[in-house]
Amino acid sequence: MSTGLALVASIVCTGSLAAPVAYTNRADFEAAANALAGSSATQNFDSLVDGTVIASGTSEGGVFFVYDFGGVQIEVRQVTVAAAFDTPSPPNYAGTDDVGVLQDGDNFDLLFDTFVNAVGLSFTSADALIGNDIVLSANGLAVGLNPAAVQSVLADGANEYFLGIIDDALAFSTATITTVGGGFFLYAIDDIATATAPDADQDGVADIADNCLQRPNPGQTDSDNDAIGNACDADIAVPNDCLVNVQDLGILKNAFFSNPLSPNWNPDADFTGDNAINAPDLGIMRQSFFGTPGPSGLPNLCGGP
Secondary structure, eight states, X not given: OOOSOOOOOBOOOOSOOOOOEEESOXXXXXXXXXXXXXXXXXXXXXXSOTTOEEOTTEEETTEEEEEOBTTBOEEEEETTSTTOOOOSSSSEEEEEXXXXXXXXXXXXXXXXXXXXXXXXXXXXXXXXXXXXXXEEEETTEEEEOOTTOOOEEXXXXXXXXXXEEEOSSBOEEEXXXXXXXXXXXXXXXXXXXXXXXXXXTOSSBOGGGOSOTTXXXXXXXXXXXXXXXXXXXXXXXXXXXXXXXXXXXXXXXXXXXXXXXXXXXXXXXXXXXXXXXXXXXXXXXXXXXXXXXXXXXXOOTTTOO
């Protein structure tokens, strides 16, 4: 996928974190998304007028749609007009400006203007679908349509299905919808739901999994494996005593102006994670002096949860 949108696909970090979870039941997804205790939003297209075209690369309600349907465009449709399909949350749904719905082979990406920890959406089709005819992928996990998991039967006889993914630790900003291809079925989408877990430093790592709560550190580097990230762990004396003092300053001094190829390199003293121990690292040491490392959202020996 190639776009000019300055969005990061995902955040990668180290450590032991829960894996993303897939959902084919809307109620279960909503309960888990609510448990994130952060912000949430749903794009149900109901604020848009019938016939609104959502061109590839444009945003509606914080969701960017990126696709190439060979000249066909995503279009908002209203169930009250002729040739429209029913939807689980009337009056509007998203189809195309060609016959009103998407068809098998119409794959697209969703890009979000903020990092999210959850994404889910409804799919409707009057055709007989089989497993994995439609697949949602996000943050390294894919979940395929389960033909037995019909969420509702609509007035026009179409079935509603649901696909969702939640990662309560690592946020992401893209999701992909793919179909089996071949034009075997028609479908429509509605109710694109997103949710975000609390993330105080806005680094894409939820507070419950962030080893440095007050300083952005998307890499989550923790070279001494004490569950406190280097970005807020100036306690580098061995063994760690949960206090930043002259011992730690001495270790930093011995490693000053070093890099990973230097004989005096000490990864614990690289607080900024740039493979160089220099003035920015000294600045963090000064800010932490006579204090304790952290805070961290992970259990640790220096006052973590």
